[in-house]
Amino acid sequence: MKLTWFLEHPALRRAVMLSFILAFGAFLILPLVTLLLWAFADRWFFPNLVPQVWGFRWWGWILENTDITKAARWSFLIAPTVTLLSAVICLPAAYAFARFEFPFKRFLYVALLASNAFPKLGLYIAIAALFFQFRLIGTFWGVVLVQLINTLVTMTWIPAAGFSSVPRELEEAARDLGASPLRVFFTVTLPIAMPGVIVAMILVFLGSLDEAQATLLIGAPNIITMPVQMYTLVGNYPEPVGAIFSILLTVPSLILLVLARKFLVSGYLAAGFK
């Protein structure tokens, strides 16, 4: 008897599938449910399954806390800066990797991963020592710079794949019709590779919003972003505070994903290349 005998019976197969879907759904949803419950719980003790007292007490406290609003401001200043700078630096590199042949190309391509190959904390401490010399500790640009390192792989690899999927014939056709190389890039190559670029930018933006280790080491004490603030909040205040803060951190991600849905699911580009 085959090991997959149960897949041959339609009813059993459906049951197996359903239980997989339920398990996966629970895995995704349950933590969020807990988060939501905690965010609106003024009192919740074991062994109750739901909070005893509901309320908004901690919401008011958080929204009025100046430390937290300051942290939000830093976060939303740093994340776009990192994203744009990273795009400016990495997109030309991505294009070069996709289109040109040069010595050590493969080596350099893989070398982008180097910062991920070492324990992050060790790397950050070494960087912090270096930044101290250049007076970058506790500065906005110091944080931006250290966060940029983490974005290199994402911002180069994903757009590079996007660029190399653009048929050369299309770029040549545009050249042939009189477009300069720069114009070809902006009117043909970039628009067609855009879904990949957008995805990379979203990942980098969210990565920056979420970054705590490096920001804590380089930015403290002046630059405290939301995730760094989270450490303090989770350590020093009751659970609802952490839960509410997590929800607030999730909002930008959700908004971004909804806005970018068009790019993420659109099939209009693929259809042209059959």
Next chain:
Amino acid sequence: MSQINFLNVSKSYAGKPAVDKLNLEVKSGEFVSLLGPSGCGKTTSLRMLAGFLEPDAGDIQLAGKSVLGLGAEVRPTAMVFQRYTLFPHMNIFHNVAFGLKLRKLEAQKIRDRVGKMLELVGLPGFEKRYPAQLSGGQQQRIALARALVVEPQVLLLDEPLSSLDARLRVNLREEIRAIQRQLGITTVFVTHDQEEALAVSDRIAVMNEGVLQQYAAPDELYARPATLFTAQFIGSMNLIPGRIVGGWLEAGAFRIPAPNLEPQSITLAVRPEDLEFAVTSSLALDNVSATLESVTELGHYRSLRVKTGQSNLTVFAARGLMPENSSDARLWLRRALVYAGDKLLIELIAEPHHKIEVI
């Protein structure tokens, strides 16, 4: 006046010559095909003309002026590509208007010219559609419109029909030819399909391994291929190895008087339609005995496999005649070409009902 001139143009990839000392001139308004198997250098030549490749040696001139060093964007050429021709993120209007916008025309003028061009290629009113909504043939028409709308001096076609199905290919090539005639635009057409080249070209340049084999009008190319390669590449051809010895040309079963030719080994090349197969009891010097091996129906004619001596020959026969096999079957040679080495030596034509003579 000659519009395009290739002067001793060479290009090699990694030491391997792709185009070798190409000399080719195209007259104004002419439709010229570059024909050859893949890797023969035809596309490389076209891309050098368009400005996507620079030759290693030689010169390329347009209207008497060298275009070397000029990028594709400034050359007065426009190309239609084999695949991935249209910009997928732009609608048809923006695709066709692409070159006009670069030339900074007013919006109204652009709309007029795009509209007119879409009419010319038979797709009026398609402005709002996207490439993905069009069939392959329609996409190539739009690509043609996009190239023509900028009024180039030279139109370049890089196998634009090869991804289409057979019937559409025939229709579209006729249409392209009609539009080309109407506009009088000098056109260079790259194809590996000899039938396509024969059908539409004023002249055909046959290339093989980077070397131009022959540059001639389609009928001349078919009637008198200058090299053995062209003889094999264009149409079907029976090749019979033989030699000239003692005033006679001997090839397979054929023995033809050749009093004026030097003794040497040759190849006798015979078109299937220049052979005549019949059952007759009259023996004559002008034919050889043959046996019928097989018959293939090809619609408007039949292709016969005929064995004579050591060689198997292809003979085309009219549909009405159904040859039967018989020991009395004979094969007549009406016309043949003699190649010494790779080069055409002489053409043989039989007088009606007479022995074939060396002329």
